[in-house]
Amino acid sequence: MLLGATAIEDKLQQGVPETIALLTLANIKIWVLTGDKQETAVNIGYSCKMLTDDMTEVFIVTGHTVLEVREELRKAREKMVDSRTVGNGFTYQEKLSSSKLTSVLEAVAGEYALVINGHSLAHALEADMELEFLETACACKAVICCRVTPLQKAQVVELVKKYKKAVTLAIGDGANDVSMIKTAHIGVGISGQEGIQAVLASDYSFSQFKFLQRLLLVHGRWSYLRMCKFLCYFFYKNFAFTMVHFWFGFFCGFSAQTVYDQYFITLYNIVYTSLPVLAMGVFDQDVPEQRSMEYPKLYEPGQLNLLFNKREFFICIAQGIYTSVLMFFIPYGVFAEATRDDGTQLADYQSFAVTVATSWPSLQPLAVYFAILFAMHSNGLFDMFPNQFRFVGNAQNTLAQPTVWLTIALTTVVCVMPVVAFRFLRLSLKPDLSDTLVRKKQKAQHRCMRRVGRTGSRRSGYAFSHQEGFGELIMSGKNMRLSSLALSGFTARSSSSWIESLRRKKSDSASSPSGGTDKPLKG
């Protein structure tokens, strides 16, 4: 007689399927490594939409020996390759070079998933088979590893790190996830029911899985963008600043004479150009944050290293050189034959220095610059330290000359205009996603991305048993004896239709994907 039933509720957090869907759209591959048993893991997979009914096939690898695992992996690859109708038959050898595999498996048609057990994983992670396993797994859209020990979790992460040029992020909430979190490039701990071991070992921690999408798509993306812009800007300003001395060398007998006042050089990086660069590195946003979440495709430049690579570096160096050429040669051309408006000397070294220093196009907070300039060139400081403050009288004498201001204006405009022109042309001819988004910010918000996340009114995600499970087995009485009274009482309820539908399903369903669930439940 049925005394009772126990059920364990392990709710999915709110927003998990939406997060996974969004991150998949952002070209992030998601693998599940869990210590749960296979059925639980598969149910969770269906529940959070990693596995779907539309998938072409879900491969289950549960071999107990090396040969069995190899065979199962080989079969999985065959099926994936066959779907592409690759005509040329090529025999599978024991050891396959990674390049051949990658080229074939990268473009499989259809969606596949791989579910692998812990004991099979132990064989698959052996040195001679790990590459094969990795390629097969990477060809699948979703990978679920169940019954995985903490060490194996770390080993899987290590495997991906070693062979794939990819950045790995491991997110977990329990003590058994700590090794995985520490192995991955980025470790995220979820503080919650299972304690804080994961949090203590992680780089980032938050309380809900759904915050991962904001972490990656907003904070992470902007962090990458800002870092790249900051680096480019930093190299540019220092290159331009220093190359001016290179050009001046040709005209000062290569005697290493500086073009600028010594105090300008000292304060250049610390005071004059620090604030704008820092402000850009901390506050810059290319699209508003809502757009970042709505369009996960914006995440791609970071993954492909598009914003700071060798090419971008050389572009910013070239810009620095171009700026330095203008910054030196325009004042040079003017000062070659210049005099002040009262006839006295204008083309002296100190005036040249002040002119070139003031020409820095919008790289410095002007008020700070002029305040310091006039202070350094003041009489008071000269009286105190004549040998340290030699530029006395320069600020007011040089900056009162219209020629100097015309030179500065010309230099500024010629430095800035080409950049503006390039940006405009690039916007017109080859706009990238963020440019298009900024341009269309008045258009309707609801785009197809939103439809993916069915922000359900459900407050929690239950992992429904996707297969029939053991209900029928129990009810059949094979495991326990049921009195007919209890059975009749049970069937009197509306759930009789449930059993009928189950029976129908069992006869209708095709070959069950799992091979082992028909074993009687033990323990």
Place this chain on the structure above:
Amino acid sequence: MTWSATARGAHQPDNTAFTQQRLPAWQPLLSASITLPLFFCAGLAFIGLGLGLYYSSNGIVELEHDYTGDAGSSNCSVCAAEGQGRAPPPPCSCAWYFSLHELFPGPVYLYYELSSFYQNNRRYGVSRDDAQLSGLPSALRQPANECAPYQRSATGLPIAPCGAIANSLFNDTFSLWHQHQPAGPYVEVPLDRAAIAWWTDYHVKFRNPPLVNGSLALAFRGTAPPPNWPRPVYELSADPNNTGFVNQDFVVWMRTAALPTFRKLYARIRQGDYSAGLPRGAYRVNISYNYPVRAFGGHKLLIFSNISWMGGKNPFLGIAYLVVGALCILVGFAMLVVYIRYQDQTDDDDDDE
């Protein structure tokens, strides 16, 4: 260990707009309606400015003469030949004759120009002691180490003013003579040698040490002039207001030039009959040729020029503005073409989505 709500609060990051990336931002849009007018306006403004500058510069009259004395080029080749290889070169005078067919509008400025003279050399540029030049008595007899080897004289006396810049003071002198009528007498044209340096220079930066018993010579007692100088610093000029460290020529020379070819003001011509300019007639410039430049391939020039609001003759700025303005307009047109061609394409894309 359970994770209580209160313990969590202690570690929670701030929920401010700054830490949670919720700051409002403005994304500047380089749209055509902003960029194209900007380019065209800037281009037109620059072209206008360039034309004004160019014509202003063209209106300036300039007359120059190279008196270095290369063989056959001028009267001063005799002096140059005499001075070859002798240091110091022997005193020599030569003259430059020229005539003006029309009035040289004034006020007229007389410059000397040197070429291939690297006053911007680093070692040369630091070879001075500004504390000494500012008249501090303590620094007068302790010249700075940067002045070496012009720090102390052969007899061990401190050099005032010390340093290579002071030592290489330009010492050619000029006088201008005007012949009203052909075959008539030459009348000297008064050259105004006052205020040829920056006001801040000869009032703040350069000051004589305090007079001793009313005498500047006594103030400089115990110091020696630089090796190349024929006379000590307090005898640079007969005018007591223009001698010592505040001598105008000295101050002008000490303001080192930025480039190897530079000109420095020598005198203004604006007194008496010549305040409106130099009238037509024949002129002679008497040059006392002292300064040796041929050893390093340099040249000495004498220049008469007048001045406008933007200084002397300087066509570079006008031409630069014209070029940049033209480029702006050209690029503006190119961008307009691109915009018109690709705008239709972008509009179609927008409608399709």
